[in-house]
Amino acid sequence: MTVKKVFGRPESLCDVPNLYCSGCGHGVAHRLVAEAIDHFGLRDRTVAVAPAGCSVLLYDYFDVDSIESAHGRALAVGTGIKRANPDLFVFTYQGDGDLASIGMCETIHTANRGENLTAIFINNAVYGMTGGQMAPTTLLGQTTTTTPNGRCAEMEGAPMKMAEMMATFDGVVYSERVALYDPRQTIRARKAVFKAFEAQINNEGFGFVEILAACTTNLKMTPERAQQWLVDDLCETFPLGVYKDVMSGAKQESVASRESVGATAGSGSVKHAD
Amino acid sequence: MNTVFTPAAQRNGKLTLVQGNIALAEGALHAGLDCYFGYPITPQNQVPEYLSAKLPERGGAFVQAESELASINMVLGAASTGARAMTSSSGPGISLMQEGISFLAGDELPAVIANVMRCGPGMGGIKPTQGDYYQATRGGGHGDYHTIVLAPASAQEMFDLTYQAFDVADTYCNPVLILADAILGQMKEPAVLEPPYERKAIKKDDWSLTGAAGRKARNIRSMLLAGDDQEQLNYKLEKKYERVKQELPMWECIDTEDADLIVVAFGTSARISSSAARLARAEGLKVGVFRPITLFPFPEEALRDLASKVGKFLVVEMNLGQMLHDVRAIVGHDIPVSFYGRPGGGVPTVREVLENIKESVS
Numbered sequence: 001m002t003v004k005k006v007f008g009r010p011e012s013l014c015d016v017p018n019l020y021c022s023g024c025g026h027g028v029a030h031r032l033v034a035e036a037i038d039h040f041g042l043r044d045r046t047v048a049v050a051p052a053g054c055s056v057l058l059y060d061y062f063d064v065d066s067i068e069s070a071h072g073r074a075l076a077v078g079t080g081i082k083r084a085n086p087d088l089f090v091f092t093y094q095g096d097g098d099l100a101s102i103g104m105c106e107t108i109h110t111a112n113r114g115e116n117l118t119a120i121f122i123n124n125a126v127y128g129m130t131g132g133q134m135a136p137t138t139l140l141g142q143t144t145t146t147t148p149n150g151r152c153a154e155m156e157g158a159p160m161k162m163a164e165m166m167a168t169f170d171g172v173v174y175s176e177r178v179a180l181y182d183p184r185q186t187i188r189a190r191k192a193v194f195k196a197f198e199a200q201i202n203n204e205g206f207g208f209v210e211i212l213a214a215c216t217t218n219l220k221m222t223p224e225r226a227q228q229w230l231v232d233d234l235c236e237t238f239p240l241g242v243y244k245d246v247m248s249g250a251k252q253e254s255v256a257s258r259e260s261v262g263a264t265a266g267s268g269s270v271k272h273a274d
Numbered sequence: 275m276n277t278v279f280t281p282a283a284q285r286n287g288k289l290t291l292v293q294g295n296i297a298l299a300e301g302a303l304h305a306g307l308d309c310y311f312g313y314p315i316t317p318q319n320q321v322p323e324y325l326s327a328k329l330p331e332r333g334g335a336f337v338q339a340e341s342e343l344a345s346i347n348m349v350l351g352a353a354s355t356g357a358r359a360m361t362s363s364s365g366p367g368i369s370l371m372q373e374g375i376s377f378l379a380g381d382e383l384p385a386v387i388a389n390v391m392r393c394g395p396g397m398g399g400i401k402p403t404q405g406d407y408y409q410a411t412r413g414g415g416h417g418d419y420h421t422i423v424l425a426p427a428s429a430q431e432m433f434d435l436t437y438q439a440f441d442v443a444d445t446y447c448n449p450v451l452i453l454a455d456a457i458l459g460q461m462k463e464p465a466v467l468e469p470p471y472e473r474k475a476i477k478k479d480d481w482s483l484t485g486a487a488g489r490k491a492r493n494i495r496s497m498l499l500a501g502d503d504q505e506q507l508n509y510k511l512e513k514k515y516e517r518v519k520q521e522l523p524m525w526e527c528i529d530t531e532d533a534d535l536i537v538v539a540f541g542t543s544a545r546i547s548s549s550a551a552r553l554a555r556a557e558g559l560k561v562g563v564f565r566p567i568t569l570f571p572f573p574e575e576a577l578r579d580l581a582s583k584v585g586k587f588l589v590v591e592m593n594l595g596q597m598l599h600d601v602r603a604i605v606g607h608d609i610p611v612s613f614y615g616r617p618g619g620g621v622p623t624v625r626e627v628l629e630n631i632k633e634s635v636s
């Protein structure tokens with residue numbers, strides 16, 4: 001009898017145990033990105049940029065060339081790499097503190113220039129690495145180590161919606177928000193990463209994927225409870241869906257897609273228009 | 275003199291009347307600049323303006339970044355691929371870059387940064403200064419590291435030292451800072467805009483990020499969490515800085531052989547001091563000038579040598595005494611070192627320096 005291998009470690013992921021907490025979204029997100037690198041045969045020309053944040057250890061897990069960046073500067077570093085060598089495939093992998101707070105200026109301008117690279121944005125609604133402080137994406141009412149009474153809009157502002165914001169820039173050709181909470185959504189997330197990668201491969205411009213993920217440790221939740229929080233709370237504030245797709249061959253009016261998805265987000269059975 | 279790099283002293287060739295900032299940009303182009311990233315700030319705007327036209331013509335990349343934070347990190351990204359990358363700025367912009375410069379040093383990436391100094395502190399103004407000497411020579415950002423600092427004193431050296439800076443950066447895998455000022459940036463002077471020597475071909479394919487085709491994946495980082503790796507990185511850097519101190523010091527001695535008093539000054543201050551020293555000689559005073567061209571590494575041995583023969587020193591700076599402390603530490607407490615300087619955009623006049631020379635000699 002011949003045994004056919006149907007599932008295994010992506011080649012561009014190293015065969016080492018990862019040190020992320022159990023239930024952390026980074027592990028799954030890494031896998032999806034690695035699968036995309038394998039699928040498009042990009043391993044030999046990829047440079048990954050990992051800024052400060054829990055995923056700064058990314059280079060221990062990915063078997064591709066990589067560089068560490070200062071907190072918030074991943075997209076500037078990525079711009080430098082890509083402008084110096086446009087043949088390289090460049091992706092950044094950034095947390096919410098990194099991309100939406102300290103690095104917001106770089107985020108907006110890199111998107112607006114339409115740099116031909118891909119930003120993978122892990123929104124876990126906290127600063128994981130530094131111990132669970134408030135992030136720009138922390139939910140209203142969510143307690144963190146710096147919002148002991150819960151985030152309040154009057155004092156701390158409302159959560160920032162990056163996938164929506166990215167869609168407003170002419171340089172962005174693809175922007176989608178996905179979530180890692182069940183196999184269906186994980187497959188959807190995988191597709192989104194593939195799409196954003198394709199945008200760069202085809203030299204179409206900036207691709208953006210916001211991945212809602214759980215930081216179990218700072219939520220102080222079991223992986224199971226954290227998944228439920230993702231569905232019930234995070235998706236409620238951050239509706240899933242494609243916010244922009246102007247890639248060649250795009251079938252869908254992005255607004256329609258967003259609306260149909262937004263209406264059902266949080267129910268656990270997200271419906272996409274595509 | 276040093277063994278690896280020497281200043282281009284006598285230049286033969288066609289003289290062009292050129293502004294310092296343009297000479298600097300031309301020096302970079304002749305060195306094979308691949309990428310420039312920068313944000314506008316006076317008094318260095320001619321550098322990005324000039325390169326925005328010239329660099330793309332030669333197939334290079336020019337990006338006006340959204341801030342100096344972005345420009346220095348774009349430089350870092352480009353440098354990591356093995357490209358020759360630079361930025362330029364002044365005062366507040368250079369302050370914003372310090373984190374990135376620390377990363378370049380920690381990552382051992384070659385890059386060139388030009389600081390056309392304007393007066394501070396704070397927003398300050400666009401007048402010239404040498405108030406960034408400490409920032410430039412002490413590291414400026416966080417951690418134990420040094421940038422290599424080259425201090426031009428003419429349009430010719432804006433060209434020559436910028437040209438050389440790329441070879442120096444590549445040789446030592448370290449950021450190199452050109453420390454000029456508003457006068458050197460804005461002033462027009464005749465200069466030969468031809469390379470002072472043939473560009474060094476320095477291999478980068480053993481560390482640059484090119485995609486891991488046919489080899490193991492590489493990573494460039496300065497965050498080393500395992501064991502005492504971070505401590506070891508610092509020892510490694512220190513070893514490199516020792517090599518730099520051995521090989522790189524550059525300086526100029528003007529009329530120092532028979533001098534009773536030596537004025538120590540760099541950049542614009544050295545130009546002013548040389549004029550004052552000539553006038554002093556005309557009045558029968560034996561005065562020379564010692565001009566450090568590298569500020570890190572400071573030409574310690576050369577100065578110590580002079581101190582064994584000369585009784586008195588005068589330090590002249592466009593600040594309130596920064597290099598002064600290095601000079602005092604080198605020549606020792608037994609030798610009198612006096613000081614004249616003006617901060618905040620004040621430029622010492624030749625007369626003022628001459629008076630200070632006379633006071634210091636007597």
Ligand SMILES: Cc1ncc(C[n+]2csc(CCOP(=O)(O)OP(=O)(O)O)c2C)c(N)n1
Pocket residue numbers: 052053054055070071094095096097098099122124126127128129130135215
């Ligand atoms: C300039 C600077 N400020 C602060 C820090 C400390 N710091 C490291 S990671 C981080 C926040 C990370 O949060 P996020 O980007 O959301 O990533 P996560 O760990 O949640 O994946 C902070 C504040 C730093 N490294 N550099």
Ligand code: SF4
Pocket residue numbers: 019020021023024025026054124128129214215216217218
């Ligand atoms: S602290 Fe949070 S983000 Fe960091 S590894 Fe743990 S679960 Fe993941």
Ligand SMILES: [Mg+2]
Pocket residue numbers: 095096097122123124125126127128135
């Ligand atoms: Mg986070």
